Amino acid sequence: MIELGIVGVGAIAHKQHKAAVDAHAGFSLAASASHDGAFDGVPAYREMSEMLAAHPEISAVTLCVPPRVRTRLALEAIQAGKHVFLEKPPGQTVAEVLALEAAAKAAGVTLFASWHSRYAAAVEPLKAAIAEHGMRGVQVPWREDARIYHPGQRWIWEDGGFGCFDPGINALSILTHVLPAPFYTEAAKFWIPENATQPVRAELLYRDTVGRAIEALFDFDHPEPAEWSIIVETDGPTLTLSGGGKRLMVGDAVAVDAPDAEYLALYDLFAGLVAGSRSDVDLLPLIHCSDAFLLAEREVAPAFVE
């Protein structure tokens, strides 16, 4: 049984982590630390350091805080000898996650950089279908209304906040897992609201090493219903992943349509990593984000008003 502390009690901790930990036989939620949230009936602290001092039985922490403060807290937890589960994105920069990986190795603890979308029900079936039918090209419309899915999350619009890449990185975490060849950003165009510094919209053209195009549109100002889809043209039927990974259509036929169990799978994986004294740190989705920021043509867009 792993005694766990959750740090950062916001939307994702309430909606996903708490339920997954409660349902998982391998974990027990000992306490939480947060500047602005708590769980009913669970000991709550403001600072992670207070939580760790009061609960020496905690051997692992999950960090759901915004990326801006994630690395400082992750380093502190690693140096205290705790295993660390990082919500996505695993950090604000690629180099800081590499540094965390080295620190975890030196301390002999597990670091898990989680990508929840990879564990959606239709993702492995999509990978198998691409391998079976052969990929020609990919379209990735990934769009939602930030007012509905990220209300009041002002940090997302500020320097280092990722903007529309905050959801978009979920698409990248699926693409890097299912596509048959490495790909890279060939062109990127950002629209930056005049009252923000991060893109509300990004048009991305990726190219893979055999020359095929992957076109993505990340849009944070899209009226309901949201669309989180990956459409793969193949030599045979079109493959359509939707609902962020819950559903797969092969041509006109529904191949998968399953409820969300991503976070239970993540805690399974984390338990296995801890038991095996291993880490799992795949930087590629974050690398694709920073690459886009390095390459992008930027245009000013109207102010984004919640």
Next chain:
Amino acid sequence: MIELGIVGVGAIAHKQHKAAVDAHAGFSLAASASHDGAFDGVPAYREMSEMLAAHPEISAVTLCVPPRVRTRLALEAIQAGKHVFLEKPPGQTVAEVLALEAAAKAAGVTLFASWHSRYAAAVEPLKAAIAEHGMRGVQVPWREDARIYHPGQRWIWEDGGFGCFDPGINALSILTHVLPAPFYTEAAKFWIPENATQPVRAELLYRDTVGRAIEALFDFDHPEPAEWSIIVETDGPTLTLSGGGKRLMVGDAVAVDAPDAEYLALYDLFAGLVAGSRSDVDLLPLIHCSDAFLLAEREVAPAFVE
């Protein structure tokens, strides 16, 4: 003897690669390909594909073209079974260099992502001196007049051109080699000229995993004389690397002051990699660049006029 083709005959090919290859017993320059340059007395082609078709004896190519077209040409060369030497930066994005690395492995050829500044005479002595005296903090003034050192290189100011990170990445290639702990970008501020999209000036604050600060200033609009220095405060004497890596002062004493032999060392290394069927692809300096672009606060600066 490795028969070599040089692709992209501009300033760096003329100034460095030609002389190093001529002086190296393990290489023979068979031909070049370039849209706008040639070497006296060396067969010259416009396209790399023409050069490779006319000179099947060529087993390796050096790519000195701008980063924008480097990956396409590198992939083409790798898929033609040639070993590839990449000038810095090794690509326009991190993911494309990862893709090249995978392609080189699949094709059984050598990929060498070179960082010439690491082979400057005073770099290894600086690393040894830091290990001896203990590092407290680092200052990195890296500034030059782009009008003098990059005349007419318009691509450097356009999307994906790196701006002041084109020289700055040399400092990062040294820092990632000599500093004793991993570090990451904590804050970045860019000044973007109103007639460009890339920074003319960047103030960077890095933090290492034991909390020490590394402060860098990359400035592309600095009057002569240029300054390419790394100043390390230690528990003992201050260590001052200057001249981009040629000179080292330990306190007031000159420890190293040696002429430039970086490119001869690079071709030595490349010959060894080819002989050993190995690649050398360190992405960290490029990762620090893309991280800064991901994180940076951006400010508009006056137009940069050559």
